[in-house]
Amino acid sequence: MIEFPKDFFWGAATSAYQVEGNNTNSDWWEWESRVGLKQRCGQACRHYELYEHDFDLARALNHNAHRLSVEWSRIEPQQGQFSTDELQHYRNVILALKERGLEPVVTLHHFTNPVWFAKLGGFGNKKAAGYFLAFVEKVVSALCDKVRFWVTLNEPMVYIYHAYILGVWPPQEKSLFKAKAVADNLILAHTRAYQLIHGIYKKRNLPSPMVSIAKNTQAFKPCIVNVRNKFAAYLRHWLFNLEFLKKLIRGNSLDFIGVNYYSRSLVEARSWGIRGLLLDVCENNHSPLKKNSLGWDVYPQGLHELLRSLGRFKLPIFILENGICTDDDMFRWNFIYQHLACVNLAMREGVKVMGYLYWSLIDNFEWDKGFAPRFGLIDVDYNTYKRTIRESALKFSEVCKTGVLN
Ligand code: FCB
Secondary structure (H helix, E strand, C coil), X not given: CEECCCCCEEEEECCHHHHCCCCCCEHHHXXXXXXXXXXXXXXXXXXHHHHHHHHHHHHHCCCCEEEEECCHHHXXXXXXXXXXXXXXXXXXXXXXXXXXCCEEEEEEECCCCEHHHHHCCHHHCCCHHHHHHHHHHHHHHHHCCCCCEEEEEECHHHHHHHHHHCCCCCXXXXXXXXXXXXXXHHHHHHHHHHHHHHHHHHHCCCCCCEEEEEEEEEEEEECCCCHHHHHHHHHHHHHHHHHHHHHHHHCCCCCCXXXXXXXXXXXXXXXXXXXXXXXXXXXCCCCCCCECCCCCECCHHHHHHHXXXXXXXXXXXXXXXXXXXXXXXXXXXXXXXXXXXXXXXXXXXXXXXXXXXXXXXXXXXXXXXXXXXXXXXEEECXXXXXXXXXXXXXXXXXXXXXXXXX
């Protein structure tokens, strides 16, 4: 029998742009229409209107926590103009979670920006942290009496990689120079937001908040085991999984480590140069592992190894995303089961993990991949917006209820 602590957080995650619909002031919305993205976000899952219903389902599935993001472009549609209606909307959303016994985990930036901010150069602008802070101040002041867990940034490195290195997300720049500037500004934005949030709670005599980022992580494994591949895998783990966190920890700006984990990357360094050591991956597709519908390897033991490795920081860890897109729902359950077993193993070995949030509560808009990937515990029919609970969600709900993985 595999048992979890009684106070463990169980639930699922979403992000505003991917589920709400009609975020017309966002840079993603503008970009989708400009480049003519094949499948546009549109109404997404209409979660903006249907959130109470979605939270009823989460409650029925025995979740006791839920991660969501607030959409900056709704709250501050024009620079310096804050919408009291939208702030009230998110307050209602948080209250709806609390009424159902779900602990809110609130992300402040999940890949999307207001159009006005993007026009000023987004996080490439030297003043970006200051702009972000004004928004953070409003949101946190409006919600602090109801929220304990804050995630300032979702996957900063994934954001930089797609938007400023690969150039496949807005603003589609391909510049290492720009990427470095954005990284520095994001770190500054986080650090200052961390201090600001703590300051607000102190001033109001509220119990200390828990503030972190959601860090994307991967298991880096050599494809063919040779010295170069092993070294490259080690280097990537160190650089991509640990370095960003280390910087924030050194600056005393993490209260816990937020972890997003999905898959493994098969390292095949074709040279000793930067490209070889940092970027080359196996392209032969000969990995025997099962894959999700986007072709990502399913590799649960990577989560165990990662948690062990993060254990060195002696901070509590909260798994903020782990999930699979698949049309085979038993495969989804198997994925959850195997990953939870790995989490539990790491915990028995002494790593402190506070909770596990599955990505995602409902099927949603998977960025440039559109609506085809089905990550949800709950199916969404995009014609009728009807929700249907999947079998895997029911099995997971038993674990949430009992804390036991059978
Ligand atoms: C993560 C993102 C999330 C979702 C999942 C599948 O990288 O944070 O928004 O797209 O991947």
